[in-house]
Amino acid sequence: MNTANNSTLNVGVFGLGSMGFGMAKSALAAGFTVYGFDPNQDAVQRFVGLEGKHASLDDIAAELDVVVVVVVNAAQTESVLAGNNGIVDRMKPGSTIVACATVPPEFAKQMEALCEARGIHYLDAPISGGSVKAASGQLTIMASGTPQAFDCARPVLDALAEKVFELGNAAGPGSAMKVVNQLLAGVHIAAAAEALTFGISQGIEASDCVDVISQCAGTSWMFENRGPHIAQGDYTPHSSVEIFVKDLGIVSDIARQSRFAAPIAATALQQFIAASGMGLGGEDDSAVAKVYAAQANLTLPEGDDK
Amino acid sequence: MNTANNSTLNVGVFGLGSMGFGMAKSALAAGFTVYGFDPNQDAVQRFVGLEGKHASLDDIAAELDVVVVVVVNAAQTESVLAGNNGIVDRMKPGSTIVACATVPPEFAKQMEALCEARGIHYLDAPISGGSVKAASGQLTIMASGTPQAFDCARPVLDALAEKVFELGNAAGPGSAMKVVNQLLAGVHIAAAAEALTFGISQGIEASDCVDVISQCAGTSWMFENRGPHIAQGDYTPHSSVEIFVKDLGIVSDIARQSRFAAPIAATALQQFIAASGMGLGGEDDSAVAKVYAAQANLTLPEGDDK
Numbered sequence: 001m002n003t004a005n006n007s008t009l010n011v012g013v014f015g016l017g018s019m020g021f022g023m024a025k026s027a028l029a030a031g032f033t034v035y036g037f038d039p040n041q042d043a044v045q046r047f048v049g050l051e052g053k054h055a056s057l058d059d060i061a062a063e064l065d066v067v068v069v070v071v072v073n074a075a076q077t078e079s080v081l082a083g084n085n086g087i088v089d090r091m092k093p094g095s096t097i098v099a100c101a102t103v104p105p106e107f108a109k110q111m112e113a114l115c116e117a118r119g120i121h122y123l124d125a126p127i128s129g130g131s132v133k134a135a136s137g138q139l140t141i142m143a144s145g146t147p148q149a150f151d152c153a154r155p156v157l158d159a160l161a162e163k164v165f166e167l168g169n170a171a172g173p174g175s176a177m178k179v180v181n182q183l184l185a186g187v188h189i190a191a192a193a194e195a196l197t198f199g200i201s202q203g204i205e206a207s208d209c210v211d212v213i214s215q216c217a218g219t220s221w222m223f224e225n226r227g228p229h230i231a232q233g234d235y236t237p238h239s240s241v242e243i244f245v246k247d248l249g250i251v252s253d254i255a256r257q258s259r260f261a262a263p264i265a266a267t268a269l270q271q272f273i274a275a276s277g278m279g280l281g282g283e284d285d286s287a288v289a290k291v292y293a294a295q296a297n298l299t300l301p302e303g304d305d306k
Numbered sequence: 307m308n309t310a311n312n313s314t315l316n317v318g319v320f321g322l323g324s325m326g327f328g329m330a331k332s333a334l335a336a337g338f339t340v341y342g343f344d345p346n347q348d349a350v351q352r353f354v355g356l357e358g359k360h361a362s363l364d365d366i367a368a369e370l371d372v373v374v375v376v377v378v379n380a381a382q383t384e385s386v387l388a389g390n391n392g393i394v395d396r397m398k399p400g401s402t403i404v405a406c407a408t409v410p411p412e413f414a415k416q417m418e419a420l421c422e423a424r425g426i427h428y429l430d431a432p433i434s435g436g437s438v439k440a441a442s443g444q445l446t447i448m449a450s451g452t453p454q455a456f457d458c459a460r461p462v463l464d465a466l467a468e469k470v471f472e473l474g475n476a477a478g479p480g481s482a483m484k485v486v487n488q489l490l491a492g493v494h495i496a497a498a499a500e501a502l503t504f505g506i507s508q509g510i511e512a513s514d515c516v517d518v519i520s521q522c523a524g525t526s527w528m529f530e531n532r533g534p535h536i537a538q539g540d541y542t543p544h545s546s547v548e549i550f551v552k553d554l555g556i557v558s559d560i561a562r563q564s565r566f567a568a569p570i571a572a573t574a575l576q577q578f579i580a581a582s583g584m585g586l587g588g589e590d591d592s593a594v595a596k597v598y599a600a601q602a603n604l605t606l607p608e609g610d611d612k
Binding site: 105128129140163182190194195197199202208209211213220221222254264295296 | 411434435436446448469471473478482483485486487488489490491493494496497500501502503504505507508509514515517518519521522524525526527528529531557560561564565566567568569570571573574576577598601602
């Protein structure tokens with residue numbers, strides 16, 4: 001990658017959580033001048049310690065060329081863009097918002113209209129790949145937006161992603177594709193938990209199950225990624241149970257409005273709701289296995305530290 | 307592979323369907339003398355045309371060293387082994403049955419006992435990988451059985467499989483692992499159908515969905531394998547809807563007996579039952595997408611020949 005010219009581009013990253021922090025690091029590594037923003041000042045200070053920048057929005061908003069918004073949901077996205085201290089009114093015309101949260105497609109269209117009314121480009125750009133790929137600039141981005149939005153965001157997209165899918169010339173299709181991905185991701189995590197605990201009920205060790213099924217037709221990206229968390233009893237949150245209460249909730253809301261019956265997604269959602277109801281909302285999403293274990297009186301593998 | 311000594315081993319293959327025919331071919335390619343058996347005489351004649359052999363059971367059963375049983379279910383397995391024309395009573399002591407159908411672990415234990423009472427070894431050896439890998443000798447086999455059963459079956463297993471998992475020294479664990487795999491496989495096929503049709507309801511072309519999701523965290527082996535069937539409108543049966551009515555039925559039966567609540571598998575089973583109820587039982591299992599399409603008044607992609 002030619003990073004020589006990137007230093008002239010000012011990039012803002014809003015949200016320095018597990019995904020956003022890695023993406024801000026990837027942008028730094030590509031040579032951009034990167035400003036990080038997060039309500040958590042510890043995260044901001046960690047980023048500044050890596051040669052990242054921070055400034056008050058009043059001072060810097062008008063200087064930002066591309067703003068990447070990597071927050072949890074639609075409400076936080078709207079707050080960053082158009083809240084009391086919102087950035088859109090302060091950004092310069094022709095600058096670009098890259099919105100990465102998983103949101104309903106209709107919300108993405110509303111945000112695009114709000115930005116365009118102020119001369120700001122909006123790229124509907126949800127991400128997939130997890131925190132490790134975020135930090136190595138190897139995400140997959142499912143993007144849609146105007147050609148101008150793509151043109152302005154391009155150098156930043158190239159720094160963050162291994163693969164950028166261009167799904168249409170307006171906001172909406174990017175978020176729709178991400179919602180379809182989250183339907184599958186959520187179902188596959190819950191199915192992995194169901195299968196591993198069912199295996200335990202039949203006398204199969206979870207670690208054997210992970211080893212064998214990973215090489216069989218029953219495998220999935222999520223089975224291979226989350227299965228070891230269950231087999232090792234490690235529920236350190238990489239992505240939490242609450243994320244799938246939210247994302248499968250978005251799937252269910254959209255499906256209901258569209259009169260589309262999605263019984264498997266609806267069932268998986270109930271399992272994540274049950275996990276949250278058990279007090280596990282902040283644990284890794286693989287903790288949905290504890291719902292199955294509780295309902296079958298099974299003992300899950302324990303981690304080394306227990 | 308050293309095939310020089312394999313020609314002295316007589317192998318019988320019972321069941322020349324999409325999996326068994328390919329496995330019989332793989333055994334031929336490894337140099338064994340292979341006898342094929344199937345109620346469908348066309349399949350037998352096709353096999354004989356490939357240098358395979360066929361003979362009456364009365365003439366050949368006592369000469370077979372290893373018998374591979376690749377039929378649809380437990381009832382057919384029992385019929386081959388112990389029915390009116392059953393082989394176990396005619397095989398020589400020390401010969402070995404390799405049983406590949408997906409069956410309940412308890413059934414596998416019963417068949418092992420039946421064989422052992424007659425001095426025949428029994429390997430509980432369900433398979434995964436599909437018809438293409440069956441024909442290329444690259445299956446995954448989930449096996450359990452006595453060391454003697456493994457020893458006798460070893461040259462044949464090596465010819466059929468890329469990977470043989472040894473899961474225990476008696477029948478049962480092999481079938482249990484296969485049932486866990488089928489839980490995931492069935493859920494993933496139905497989830498792929500749910501996701502692709504949900505995407506269509508949101509304006510996403512199924513082929514775009516297959517291309518994008520295959521590179522995202524929502525992917526699965528089944529999504530990548532069956533998704534293109536739906537995107538191309540090709541429901542030529544590689545594995546039929548009825549197979550998953552059966553296999554998720556086995557999962558549900560075992561789970562209920564074990565007092566294990568498996569709500570996602572139970573929901574996926576209902577979708578395959580609905581597909582069969584619509585008259586699609588003989589179509590490819592990806593035809594479960596037609597249940598979703600019918601319930602949402604959607605049009606699925608059509609194949610080239612329609």
